[in-house]
Amino acid sequence: MAKDIYEDFLRLTGFEEDEMSEYLPQWRKASERLGLTEDDVRFATQEQLPTYFAIELEGIRKLLGCFVKETIDLTKASEYKERGVKIVYGILPAILHFYYALKLTAPGKVYVSFPDIFLTLVMNGFFHKLSPLLEEAERTGIPYGCRHCALNKTRYAARRLDIIPSPDISWIWGFICDEGPKTDEFIRIYHDPEWKTYITRLPHDQPLGTVEDEVMDRVEYLAKQMKDGFESAQREIGIKVEEKKISEVIAIWHRYAAKLAELALLMSADPQPLGAVSGRLFWEPLFTPFNTGIEGMEKALDITIREVRQRVANKEGILPKGAPKLLIYSIHPSVPWIAKVFEENGVGIPLSEFFILTKKQLMPPSFEDPYMAAAEGWLRTSAMVNPGYQAEQICEKIETHKFDGAVFGLMDFDRWLGSPHRLLSRMVEEKTKLPVFYIEGDNWDDRDYSLEALRTRIESICEIMKMRKA
Amino acid sequence: MFAGIDIGSVATKAVIINQREEILVFSQISTSYDREQSGADVFKLALEKSQKSAEDIEYIVSTGYGRRAFTSSDKVLPEIVCHARGTKFLFPAVRTIIDIGGQDSKVMQLDEQGMVTRFEMNDKCAAGTGRFLEVLTERILNLPIEELGPLSLKSKKPCTLSSICTVFAESEIISFLSEHKAKEDIAYGMSKAIAKRVIAMGVGGQINFEELIVFSGGVAKNIGVVKAIEEELGKKVITPKQPQITAALGAAIFAKEQS
Secondary structure (H helix, E strand, O other), X not given: OOOOXXXXXXXXXXXXXXXXXXXXXXXXXXXHXXXXXXXXXXXXXXXXXXXXXXXXXXXXXXXXXXXXXXXXXXXXXXXXXXXXXXXXXXXXXXXXXXXXXXXHHOOOOXXXXXXXXXXXXXXXXXXXXXXXXXXXXXXXXXXXXXXXXXXXXXXXXXXXXXXXXXXXXXXXXXXXXXXXXXXXXXXXXXXXXXXOEEEEEOOOOOOOOOOHHHOHHHHHHHHHHHHHHHHHHHHHHOOOOOXXXXXXXXXXXXXXXXXXXXXXXXXXXXXXXXXXXXXXXXXXXXXXXXXXXXXXHHHHHHHHHHHHHHHHHOOOOOOOOOOOEEEEOOOOOXXXXXXHHHHHOOOEOOOEOOOOOOHHHHOOOOOOOHHHHHHHHHHOXXXXXXHHXXXXXXXXXXXXXXXXXEEEEOEOOOHHHHOHHHHHHHHHHHHHXXXXXXXXXXXXXXXXOOHHHHHHHHHXXXXXXXXXXX | OEEXXXXXXXXXXXXXXXXXXXXXXXXXXXXXXXXXXXHHHHHHHHHHHHOOOHHHOOEEEEEOOOHHHOOOOOEEOOHHHHHHHHHHHHOOOXXXXXXXXXXXXXXXXXXXXXXXXXXXXXXXXXOOOHHHHHHHHHHHHOOOHHHHHHHHOOOOOOOOOOOOOHHHHHHHHHHHHHOOOOHHHHHHHHHHHHHHHHHHHXXXXXXXXXXXXXXXXXXXXXXXXXXXXXHHHOOOEEOOOOOOOHHHHHHHHHHHHHO
């Protein structure tokens, strides 16, 4: 009997034997809907996942499994809609508390997802097959090379190809980039008139270096915007959420974030115990809502922390002890080979700046009002909006995790995300006196930046770091 | 003795040094489609010129675009660090390196110790590199590449190329020729286009072109481009006597340190 690669894939991604009968047919159906062939599943099972993820760890296999379950769920969104389940989308960065609060209030009546980020991570990170979606978007209105990033193209293409249904509401955020909201307008005008959008924006109008979470007007303004947005979303889908549900979510968020902080400390041990890509996926539920919930992710995280703690105790590492360690702005498992090239050349990039939290971010909120608490939480990040404040936070992270330098860039797909990087790199270099590098590239879509194109840059950074450390 | 092999996209170079870091030989050949063979051939040539055998070489470091293809090396290093080491050896006061080779261009900033602190490379496109000059000179101007530099120095009213894309620049040059513009003015216009491109790349990477500035790579043989870079920067630029030696030399010095 021919080997069932779909079954092997599920086994590799942490599914238990007693889950097979339920999930195997669903996974086959989901693969078909996503345009994944048997060869694609074989490639993921035999090459991509074993190459880039620490599949020898049970926690990592379970982590991958959570992504597979969420992927299966995503492909069932149209069925949910037909059954009357309300569909709510968003884009990152957003405040997830509200999406999770919807699920906590009416778990069977609402479906929440950021389909673009999810598909990008899974289709490229697991199968290296995002291109058909990107090309579909490029063929039908979002041209190649324009400033719409892979996420926007993926969201549009996923709708065009009927992978996802029209949302009852796409509550979309212009926290950093306005191309997301513009793409939603584009989808509604040119493809799907039923694609409803509500936009929450935050202007980038604070002086460089302002500690925005301490500016009360700012916190109040954002809290009001969030409240307006959430009330609109609730009205649109007819589900009323009590404020205490948001507070419950904030408590869960902080619990999960505290565990991530422990994983971050473990990952920055010397020798580095776990590859950057493997660990990085654990941060996703803080930035992308999981319709299937975060319980599975939390269990996988607990197992991984235990396993990595053991590696640290045994002084086991993926790199030699004393290897240079760089803080990278953001490593995306959608293009996993970037981290791998660093690691193969003896330099660790264990943690992404964007995802690890400062001491202040880990502190409980100063406000009981859930909107004020959520607004304060976002403003504490300062991410990509206020480089002066962000540089201070990056320096704290470098100090906390004892990095030898930093790498910025790989965000050239987006003028909002990419433009502050040169400024940030200069500020961080001046403050820390450590080497700070910049790599031009796109960490969602590697069609323009092949391994060979970036190899010399990454290898050069690694050699320079090794020489400096020596 | 120690060898450095630099397998570039157009030329493959080898340097052999002794224990006292004296350069015994520098050899250079054109890179063929078989990069491993190119590495082997230039190494053989260097051994013949220095009347040594492979057994005399204690350690080999390969670098350059084809560095991984050369399987006889003991270590592989990226060309950025090799250029820095080789150039620092030749010019101890160097703080900025501009290297323009066959299909890539780089700008590196060094600290006082010769450590690279910033670098930029061209990406995705060979505009503004040796290939750009080669295609436009030999195919459109009908000149041997060696004549381009001296010719461009005669320019009195350089043409302005609005694009450094090789294909679009080709169209522009054809237009200039049809307008009977002087070849020397077109030649210097090409030099200025390359200079502007490489300087903009460095400035974009926050490199401030601190002196001493060394210009290396095959394009550094073109005195028109040297002049154009000096004009654009308003600073003096130095070129090694053998502009293509630096990465292979740096690799050889690393080979000695590694052995």
